[in-house]
């Protein structure tokens with residue numbers, strides 16, 4: 325529970341999130357990374373819904389209001405590709421720093437090759453199964469919101485519709 329909440333807070337705050345996440349977060353993650361925010365900020369329920377809905381719409385390629393396995397699969401592939409590209413950029417930058425004397429002991433190609441293509445922690449089928457509450461084989465926007473909002477509501481202990489920095493801290497300690 326506390327883990328999921330941290331994800332909710334992190335996503336809403338635009339922070340980088342760990343690789344393991346709720347399905348909705350995992351898909352949301354597949355969108356290009358937002359710049360990292362520094363301090364914890366209050367997170368409103370409305371903002372969480374807005375983020376989830378935006379993520380949902382970006383996955384819903386044919387705009388029919390539900391997410392099919394193919395749409396989930398396509399987004400996963402796109403996200404993994406972005407992540408792999410980021411890995412390579414980081415490694416290239418690291419190499420440029422290390423290779424001070426340019427003696428060619430380790431070729432850039434070999435070094436960058438260490439970045440293996442990423443693998444999704446869950447198959448599209450598994451993601452669909454976790455999100456698809458009514459088991460009709462598609463994910464509705466309501467279903468997409470559910471896991472995250474459950475976590476949000478548990479964390480919002482005074483039920484004012486906002487997770488304050490204090491509530492975020494409290495949930496982390498649980």
Ligand SMILES: [Ca+2]
Pocket residue numbers: 384385386387388389390391392395
């Ligand atoms: Ca669709």
Ligand SMILES: [Ca+2]
Pocket residue numbers: 456457458459460461462463464467
């Ligand atoms: Ca469904």
Ligand SMILES: [Ca+2]
Pocket residue numbers: 480481482483484485486487488491
């Ligand atoms: Ca609150």
